[in-house]
Amino acid sequence: MQSLRFTAGTTSEGVVERDFTLGEIPGVLWSPESGPGRAPLVLMGHGGGTHKKWPAMTGRARLLVTGCGFHVACIDSPGHGDRPRTAHDEREIAELYRARAAGEPEGPVVVRYNAHLAERAVPEWQATLDALQELAEIGAGGPVGYYGLNMGTAIGVPLTAAEPRITAAVFGLHWPDALAEPARRITVPVEFALQWDDEHIPRAAGLALFDAFASKEKTLHVNTGRHKELPRFEADSAVRFFARHLLPAPVPPALT
Amino acid sequence: MQSLRFTAGTTSEGVVERDFTLGEIPGVLWSPESGPGRAPLVLMGHGGGTHKKWPAMTGRARLLVTGCGFHVACIDSPGHGDRPRTAHDEREIAELYRARAAGEPEGPVVVRYNAHLAERAVPEWQATLDALQELAEIGAGGPVGYYGLNMGTAIGVPLTAAEPRITAAVFGLHWPDALAEPARRITVPVEFALQWDDEHIPRAAGLALFDAFASKEKTLHVNTGRHKELPRFEADSAVRFFARHLLPAPVPPALT
Numbered sequence: 282m283q284s285l286r287f288t289a290g291t292t293s294e295g296v297v298e299r300d301f302t303l304g305e306i307p308g309v310l311w312s313p314e315s316g317p318g319r320a321p322l323v324l325m326g327h328g329g330g331t332h333k334k335w336p337a338m339t340g341r342a343r344l345l346v347t348g349c350g351f352h353v354a355c356i357d358s359p360g361h362g363d364r365p366r367t368a369h370d371e372r373e374i375a376e377l378y379r380a381r382a383a384g385e386p387e388g389p390v391v392v393r394y395n396a397h398l399a400e401r402a403v404p405e406w407q408a409t410l411d412a413l414q415e416l417a418e419i420g421a422g423g424p425v426g427y428y429g430l431n432m433g434t435a436i437g438v439p440l441t442a443a444e445p446r447i448t449a450a451v452f453g454l455h456w457p458d459a460l461a462e463p464a465r466r467i468t469v470p471v472e473f474a475l476q477w478d479d480e481h482i483p484r485a486a487g488l489a490l491f492d493a494f495a496s497k498e499k500t501l502h503v504n505t506g507r508h509k510e511l512p513r514f515e516a517d518s519a520v521r522f523f524a525r526h527l528l529p530a531p532v533p534p535a536l537t
Numbered sequence: 538m539q540s541l542r543f544t545a546g547t548t549s550e551g552v553v554e555r556d557f558t559l560g561e562i563p564g565v566l567w568s569p570e571s572g573p574g575r576a577p578l579v580l581m582g583h584g585g586g587t588h589k590k591w592p593a594m595t596g597r598a599r600l601l602v603t604g605c606g607f608h609v610a611c612i613d614s615p616g617h618g619d620r621p622r623t624a625h626d627e628r629e630i631a632e633l634y635r636a637r638a639a640g641e642p643e644g645p646v647v648v649r650y651n652a653h654l655a656e657r658a659v660p661e662w663q664a665t666l667d668a669l670q671e672l673a674e675i676g677a678g679g680p681v682g683y684y685g686l687n688m689g690t691a692i693g694v695p696l697t698a699a700e701p702r703i704t705a706a707v708f709g710l711h712w713p714d715a716l717a718e719p720a721r722r723i724t725v726p727v728e729f730a731l732q733w734d735d736e737h738i739p740r741a742a743g744l745a746l747f748d749a750f751a752s753k754e755k756t757l758h759v760n761t762g763r764h765k766e767l768p769r770f771e772a773d774s775a776v777r778f779f780a781r782h783l784l785p786a787p788v789p790p791a792l793t
Contacts, residue, residue, distance in 0.1 A: 477748075477755075477757075488744075491759070492733075496761070497761060498761060499733075499760070499761050500758065500759065500760050500761075500768075501733075501757070501758070501759035501760075502756065502757070502758060503747070503756065503757035503758075503759070504755070504756050504757075505752070505753060505754060505755050505756075512756075514777070514781065517777075518774070521770070521773075525770065
């Protein structure tokens with residue numbers, strides 16, 4: 282088994298940010314500056330065309346670390362961030378830009394290319410989780426969550442279906458075509474987001490993916506707005522979801 | 538205009554609870570024990586067969602008062618709580634029990650009877666709001682929210698459509714038959730809850746009612762479970778919704 286190699290670190294407003302590599306994979310681990318010995322871990326998958334330190338990733342990591350004391354890890358997906366693109370990556374990205382410029386639906390290209398990336402990314406995430414659980418402050422056997430929208434869902438759904446260590450997940454903003462099958466094998470609690478006026482993903486497609494999860498506990502959050510207009514308060518909701526499912530003491534229940 | 542007459546009061550753990558009457562209508566006003574001079578008001582509608590001090594009402598009121606410093610008011614709906622039933626009420630309630638015992642769908646009776654109750658309740662709520670806004674600690678012109686599920690939605694949707702003083706509303710768990718029309722006249726922010734496995738309200742019916750609201754900002758929360766299994770964390774979500782929309786300073790936004 283490979284081990285994490287930490288390459289740089291900074292601390293800002295209570296959050297320790299440590300860059301690492303695992304073989305060829307660059308990643309980042311955010312942790313509370315101080316706190317109890319061990320804490321739950323949330324794996325975060327970034328969206329297509331972005332990378333592990335995209336503002337949405339650093340913002341969500343800060344909420345999870347400062348709000349719940351979690352460790353949060355993100356790795357660059359294949360062909361993204363600091364990682365090289367293959368010839369196949371280049372062809373698919375060119376095809377996506379061509380479809381977009383021609384006013385054709387992006388869905389067929391995104392679904393196909395993200396499914397390909399997921400095949401490469403799932404074993405990388407599993408090796409990363411192995412290595413993260415070697416760290417004393419995380420450890421094996423503790424609670425693990427997964428949080429990823431868009432391409433982060435395309436990778437996260439098959440990862441969560443394959444990985445019994447992940448016990449709660451936040452997904453959203455993707456099509457059911459390649460994901461309904463692994464979703465039907467997921468039974469852990471899920472929170473799923475879709476946009477009611479998504480110009481790429483039809484309402485019925487988003488609802489079908491939500492419906493596919495076999496989880497006894499699952500929640501759908503629909504908001505008005507287009508694909509990229511997910512409200513910022515959904516990140517706060519994800520933090521509360523992970524607090525409910527990963528922390529040992531439940532949040533005091535409110536009467537409904 | 539009639540004035541509120543306060544008839545009894547208690548204080549418990551920071552929440553002042555004052556019973557009142559407005560003519561024939563019995564109500565309750567929950568307020569913070571201490572706080573700033575004026576604060577926003579949330580009107581709460583109770584569900585069918587319950588009353589103004591049902592545990593769900595007192596629990597939600599406590600969350601809103603202690604979490605946000607709001608005033609919260611609930612009145613007994615016509616034929617409910619401390620109010621007399623008309624012969625029409627008795628016939629409809631008997632018909633509901635008959636349908637239930639016969640294993641017939643409850644929807645047709647509930648939709649029809651709740652629409653009748655809403656016609657009686659909307660002017661009562663408007664008179665109650667007039668009187669509440671005469672109180673120095675609420676005042677006219679301040680923010681007003683409405684929060685009601687089930688029958689509280691059947692009354693609250695036409696109330697909110699008719700009442701420009703209501704600027705944000707939480708609804709859920711009802712059919713579109715009588716409510717889609719007034720919903721199409723509602724433009725204020727709405728949070729709407731439905732149950733994915735509701736044995737009374739088909740999924741398509743719940744989604745159609747959500748879709749009908751003309752609000753630019755609306756959020757749908759779907760959870761697994763049957764009609765009465767709405768998770769308790771949805772009450773916490775409603776508190777945050779009202780905090781975002783009724784408090785002058787927005788909650789610090791989190792990065793998505």
